[in-house]
Amino acid sequence: MLKVDGLSVLFRHRHGATTAVEDVSLDVARGEIHGLVGESGAGKSTIGAAVMGLLPAAGEITSGALTLGDTDLRALSAVEAHRLRGKRISMIFQDPQTSLNPLMTVEAQLVETLLAHEDISVDEARARAIALLDEIGIADAATRIRAWPHQFSGGMRQRVVIALALCTNPELIIADEPTTALDVAVQAQVLDLIRRLATKRGVGFILITHDIGVIAQVSDRVTVLRGGRVVEQGPTARVLGQPGQPYTKALMAAVPPLDRRLDRFRLPRVEGEREVPGSADAAREAEDWLMAGTGTGPGPALEMSDVTVRFRGERRGIFGARENFTALDTVSLSVRPGTVMGLVGESGSGKSTLAKVVAALVRPAEGEMRLDGAVLPPMGARRRSDPSRRIVQMVFQDPYSSLNSRHRVIDILGEPLWLYGLERDAGRRARLARAMLALVGLDATAAERHPHQFSGGQRQRIAVARALLSRPGLLLCDEPTSALDVSIQAQILNLLKDLQARFGLTTLFISHDLAVVRQMSEDIAVLKDGRLVETGPSETFFAGPAAQYSRDLLAQTPAVRFGMEAG
Amino acid sequence: MVGFILKRLVQSVFVMLAVAFLAFSLFRFVGDPISQMTGVETSLEDQARLREDLGLNDPYFVQFARFTGDMLRGDFGYSFRTREPIGEMLLSRLPATLELGVVALLVSLVVGIPAGVYTALRPRGILSQTILVGTLIGVSIPTFVIGILLIFLFGVQLGWLPTFGRGGTVEIGWWRSSLFTAEGWRSLVLPALTLGLFQLTLTMRLVRAQMMEVMRTDHIRFAIARGVPWRSIRYRHALSNTMIPVITIIGLQFGGVIAFSIVTESVFQWPGMGLLFLESIRFVDIPVMSVYLVVIAFFFVLINLLVDLLYVAIDPRLRVRESV
Amino acid sequence: MPERGRLARLMRSEGVWLFSRSPAAILAAIVTVLIVAGALMAPWIAPTNPYDLASFSLFDGLLPPAWEEGGDPRFLLGTDDQGRDMLSAILYGARLSLSIAAMAMAVALVLGVGLGLAAGYLGGRFDAVVMRIADVQLALPAILTALLIDGISRGLLPRDLHDDLRIAVITLAIALSLWVNFARTARASVFVERQKDYVQAAIMMGQHPLRIMARHILPNIVGPLLVIATVDLASAILLEATLSFLGVGLPADSPSLGTLIRIGMQYLLSGEWWILWMPTVFLVVLVVAINLLGDFLRDLFNPSLR
Amino acid sequence: MFNRKIPAAAMALSTTVLLALPAAAETFRWAGTTDPQTMDPHAVNATPVLSFLNNVYEGLVRRGPDMSVQPSLATSWEALPDGAGWRFNLREGVTFHDGSAFDADDVLFSYERGVSEPSDVRSWFASVTDVVRVNDYAVDFLTSAPNPLFPGSIANFMIMDEGWATENGAALPAREAETHATRNANGTGPFMLDARDPGIETRLVPHEAWWDTAEHNLTEAVFTPIGNPATGLAALLSGEIDFISPIPLQDVEQVEQRDGFKVLAGLETRVIMLGFGHDHEALKYSEETTDENPFLDPRVRLAVAKAIDVETIDRVIMRGAAEPASQLLPEGLSGYSEEHSERPEFDPEAARALLEEAGYSDGFSFGLMCPNDRYINDEAVCRAVASMLARIGIDANVNAMPVRGYWDELRAGNFDMYLLGWSPGTFDAEHPVRFLAHTPTERLGTWNFGGYSNERIDALLAPIQSEVDPVARQVMLDEVAGILQEEVAYVPLYTQPLIWAMKENVDVVQRPDNFFMLRWVTVN
DSSP: OEEEEEEEEEEETTEEEEEEEEEEEEOTTTTOOOEEEEEEESSSSHHHHHHHTTTTTTEEEEEEEEEETTTEEEHHHHHHHHHTTTTTTEEOOHHHHSSOOTTHHHHHHHHHHHHOOOOOHHHHHHHHHHHHHHHHHHHHHHHHSSSSSSSOHHHHHHHHHHHHHHOOOOOEEEEETTTTTHHHHHHHHHHHHHHHHHEEEEEEEEESSSOHHHHHHHSSEEEEEETTTTEEEEEHHHHHHHHHHHHHHHHHSSSSOOOOOSOOHHHHHHHTTOOOOOOOHHHHHHHHHHHHHHOSOOOOOEEEEEEEEEEEEEOOOOOOOOOOOEEEEEEEEOOOOOEEEEOOOOOOOOHHHHHHHHHTTSOOSEEEEETTTOOOOOTTSSSSTTTTTHHHEEOOOTTSSSTTSOOHHHHHHEEEEEETTTTOOOOHHHHHHHHHHTTTTTGGGEOOOOOOOOHHHHHHHHHHHHHHTOOEEEEEESSSSTTHHHHHHHHHHHHHHHHHHHHEEEEEEESSSSHHHHHHHHHEEEEEEEEEEEEEEHHHHHHHSSSSSHHHHHHHHHHOOOOOOOO | OOHHHHHHHHHHHHHHHHHHHHHHHHHHHHHOHHHHHHHHSSOOHHHHHHHHHHHTTHHHHHHHHHHHHHHHOOOOOOOTTTTTTEHHHHHHHHHHHHHHHHHHHHHHHHHHHHHHHHHSSSSEEEEHHHHHHHHHHHHHSSSHHHHHHHHIIIISOOSSSSSSSSSOOEEETTTEEESSSHHHHHHHHHHHHHHHHHHHHHHHHHHHHHHHHHTTTTTHHHHTTTTHHHHHIIIIIHHHHHHHHHHHHHHHHHHHHHHHHHHHHHHOOSSSSHHHHHHHEEEEEEHHHHHHHHHHHHHHHHHHHHHHHHHHOOOOHHHHHOOO | OOOHHHHHHHSHHHHHHHHOOOOOHHHHHHHHHHHHHHHHHHHSSSSSSOGGGGGOOOOTTTOTTTTTTOOOOOTTTOTTTOBBBHHHEEEEEHHHHHHHHHHHHHHHHHHHHHHHHHHHHHHHHHHHHHHHHHHHHHHSOHHHHHHHHHHHHHHSGGGGGHHHHHHHHHHHHHHHHHHHHHHHHHHHHHHHHHSSHHHHHHHHTOOOOHHIIIIIHHHHHHHHHHHHHHHHHHHHHHHHHHHHHHTTTTEEEEEEHHHHHHHHTTTTTSSOHHHHHEEEEEEEHHHHHHHHHHHHHHHHOGGGGG | OOOOOOOOHHHHHHHHHHOOOOOOOOOEEEEESSSSOSSOEEEEOOOHHHHTTTTTBBBBBEETTTTEEESSSSSEEEGGGGGSSEEEEEEEEEEBTTTOOOHHHHHHHHHHHSSSSSOSSSSGGGEEEEEEEETTTTEEEEEEEEHHHHHTTTTTOOOOHHHHHHTTTTTSSSSSSSHHHHOOOOOEEEEEEEEEEEETEEEEEOOOOOOOOOOEEEEEEEEOOOSHHHHHHHHHHTSSSSSOOOOOOHHHHHHHHHHEEEEEEEEEEEEEEEEEEOOOEEEEEESSSOOOGGGHHEEEEEEHHHHHHHHHIIIIISTTOOOEEESSSOOBBTTTOOGOOOOOOOHHHHHHHHHHTTTTTTEEEEEEEEESSSTTTTHHHHHHHHHHHHHOOEEEEEEOOOHHHHHHHHHOOOOEEEEEEEEETTTTHHIIIIIIIIOOOOSHHHHOOOOOOOOHHHHHHHHHHOOHHHHHHHHHHHHHHHHEEEEHHEEEEEEEEEEEEETTTEEOOTTTTTOOOGGGGOOO
């Protein structure tokens, strides 16, 4: 059906041009789901955009043939190409929150798309839209159709997006990271829906994702991409089962296995790429400084009893009164000194709120917290000079907003030393900061640069360095690697594991990814809608979770079930 | 919701009190009203007696208390100069200012929005560049110079439009309107154009910036990917999303229109509240000045409140309750 | 090494590259620099000093520009009703207008950003109070603020300070009517930055709120404020002209651009066209240039537009 | 370009008007810079109000085109024996606009109203002790001392109808709130008030039952205030209004060159002069000499007079429309001293010499206070004076301010030198002496801000006021003028021009007191 032959795409910018995609060929048959996988920057989305004719202004197809059935897509005029979009090819984007026009009802958007391509009456269009919503799995479609987009949950909204892409019976749908923004449970349902549409309606899919689990679960054939070039291509079972190329092997290995625990993450190292070594002796200087501070003993124990957090709800509409929203409901939890407690739950379960309560960024309505027995004052009561300000440190989720882009790295790292009076002299502060950079695997020249000159992974390393420079006892990690590619994620997690082990830091590690939590934590706690569902040692949990919710959660996590032999 | 409106009204009382206090503290410094009210030959003794009669010798806070007391009872006092009741004066001048302000705002919207959309969709076009720089020049010339130029061009040279005043008015109860006669509209054109030009440029730039931003959002890219006709993408999807933030800013700008009307009304001898305020400064007619400012403060607060309510009314995300 | 590095980094930075690509911005920058330089060096390059009453005489009044017939080579752009050389009057006037506008901008910037930053960061009652003060300020037209300050200062200060007081009065009046823009922009930007992780991290670490506002948040909201600054610089100059028109402006013997235009207005129809049009054209060119620069900065700092 | 209109010329014009029969009937639209603030004849003693109301109300006597005192509601008047006062014989058969008859009671009522506390015209009756009703059509005004100019001085004292005023609760002028008389009128004058919209438009229609013959041919007269001079000019040139006064001096040439329009440029009875701080021990705005006041030395004051080139000021700033002045009132008014009509001629060298003689060879700086929106080109004249004084080494820093705050500053003494214009209400030389030259007291010298004081002049005021014999009166006035000129109490500069612009087909009479009489207007 779709045939891409030798496609190359060039991006022009001020320093000349870079080739985003080079000599890529693939074809998609009717009803086939063709996976496009690779790390960020591999050119997956660019291929999708090229097929749709929606390349950004700076992009340009330099060579290659794109044919859909017997239509040469590159020969189409702008008007013909636009008429073809939606009619024969449709596209789905990543974030359902922003994919729908907030000011138009779902019905209006569906009817408009239908009438754009078929001259049928409005009533007919509405009837078809309602039928389609039913088929997609939206209950009581006839009334829900008249609702506004913001009245649907994330998963439901993605179903509406799929309906919109589907309503004109396209031959091909390009899905660009359709499930990345969704929770594990919802992700499974959406992937099933795509599977059903492919087989039942014969719609061809290009499924673009960086998550190998998703590819393994749904796609028929797969193309592995790296730096804009095809690394390997073929039926998914074969490519993922017996990867021919070393890069594919390495990519597969980097995915944290769910079925057993490794002592360290396997780094997807391919020959010819050298590990950037921090200078060893500088790292040791930082290590000794840290040792001197925290001493050899393990970090403090953290106990939380009956912690409850209520948020004043947003004022709903003109006449709605404010209803309070309970984010955490009497949560009691304790983290043994020097150990890692994994905190797992879907988005909206309150796991981030819990971390923020400990970090005094959110005020708990009730409940008490203790650090090594001593009362840990909550937000409002914890004065700026309270010792816990130094002992409790946090690494945030979004690497791009956790560092102040206007400050140089040397200033960012020097701040805790100055704030807690750990190092009076500016010169020694600078030395120590450079030493800590080495400890987290970055070279000393990074000190003079600004955050926007670093990749996501490097920024998280700087964030960790900043946390360590307060000689912390308790480290809170709020999904530190969920925004990173698999390979970078592995490096950061290894770093955290080493530092935690060496300095005995008590750590609360938060993630929505069970596989990552299994590798990181000795104990585990599962949160659902602000309530603690289950807690206990990880190994016993992964052997057989007690709570039914935990079992479902475990089942729905896409795992690479191709019998990978140990790395 | 009712709570929200009440809170804002209470706050507005404070704003008006603060403005009244500032306005009232003015009268000590703007000049001596008595010298404006009496002739050349009036003896100092008579002037002193008049000052005493008007209570100008009382201590500052006594006068302020009396002023706010009367205001709350709806008695706005009498003009020093024409001895007319100020409430009646302002009421007779209010329609002129409001009609001028509204028409000026309409001009700025009717021309500003399409121009903003056009320059957003074709940023590099020659016409866009000329529109941008042209309106910029228009805004860079002081309002009073533009006013006089328009008067001489259209009033004197071409003789198409009246050069001053507000002709062809029709009385509807106490509201004197110039919207119902051709003559009324003819005398409204030039002042509205002068007042509206500044707003027009502002509106156009706002719409342009916001429209270019909206054209980059995901739901527009999704609409394009669905092959929705370009016309609907631009004017139904993009424009409606552009208008929400723009409307709030335009609401706030209406305050600017009232403030700028002072200059426009004085150039066109437009019998509105702005001209009355300027004359009250020239003749040191303090009660009129103070009452005008309090009334204007009331308008500001009212407009801000209406803008907030409008914002909620047109954005479904705020209007309809979450139900999942 | 860091100095050269910073300069080098600036030259290679996105802004300079974009700047070199848009002709309008280059032209605007050149014009602005020329005018500001000319104004600042007025005492040296202007043929006469219009503020020195003895340097011109009434006999040379109402002379047309040099190239017109009846013009006098000594006065390139002609003379006004007092016999003052228009070119010198414009240069000195521009210097006065620009310095007033710049000073007013500085005061408005400090006041507005200070209050806006604190209102956005602290929120709650403080925020409500600041916003209501903003409402009061919006309700008071600039002319009234000028009158108020003029009156109060005349009442409080000793008599002999009265004349150089007028410049301070105008500056303060303009500043007071501009700070609201900065306050609202700063407040809106702070709401956005406050949620970002680097601010949450600073709060968690227990840094002093003032330090968080000044060192962390302020540098990140400079962009939009800079845009407002350029646009408001232009409106500050215009406001000074309008205040002069309404008779609250600067004294006639040390004219600003606005005063020159006000004087010129009286000769609009009377044949001495140059008394009005020379300063007006100068003002328009200056204001258009500053606005174009403002537009360019807005696009530069608004990443989504690039 | 200008022929100097002396009052006599105005006389010539009026005679032609009388002969021409009124042709087509017309609506006459005219404009001015300020709107008369009230229709009550006794509420405000200011030119804009009195000038407008002179078309609606009438006094016992009125002034002709040449300012001569003519009979009006009084057919004749004679001085009572040994200067005890004046008897006025009233005109019979006169009716007010609402038809009620006019008689002595109305005069008595108007007098009581005029001297009441809220009235602003009390100063006209300062010398009146009592008013006696002789019979229905004769009234006696008894004065404390002989007052030869009394009849002329009450030309603007307008008579109201007692019945109408009392019925409508307007027995007294408005104190705080307006009365019925503030926006309505019931006079005996040639025009009736048809519609009054304060600050916007006022409409007059002819009073059919007027006792005098109408010389105008108007069916309706509409007045609209236009504050901005440029807009006013545009209104005239676009034909929307038929007449406007004043127009800026610099636009006169353009209006005259345009066909269909003409300009009437005469002289107003207002002299513009410089005043000094005679009672200031030290200069208040000087950077250096802060312990003494050089202006106390007459030689310095004379130097100032000699340093100012009034001819050039007239040529450049007033476009030749003004007339150099030598004393406190303009030439041609009664009591003008021909003897002292020479002003100190422009001689900068002599001025510097005088300064040297007085010990100020290296000059000094001082504050010159001026209004910027009161007299024609006031600010420009101030700046010109300052630059001329700078030439002889004394630096004036000019502080021009709106008139609304100007009188306050002068009364508070915040000046070293100030600009002042004076138009004598009684069109007689005694008026400026009473207000500007006499030592300041509760009732006299109220505008003598500088506090100039001279016993001789104070002594001469009363005799001048009561001297019946014109020759003896003139001798005394000449002496006063001499002293003022000798001591340079003030430095008179020029008589201010009066510029009226109108359409070609409009004929009016321009009176030096800037009163605009509709009854002499014809539109042909």
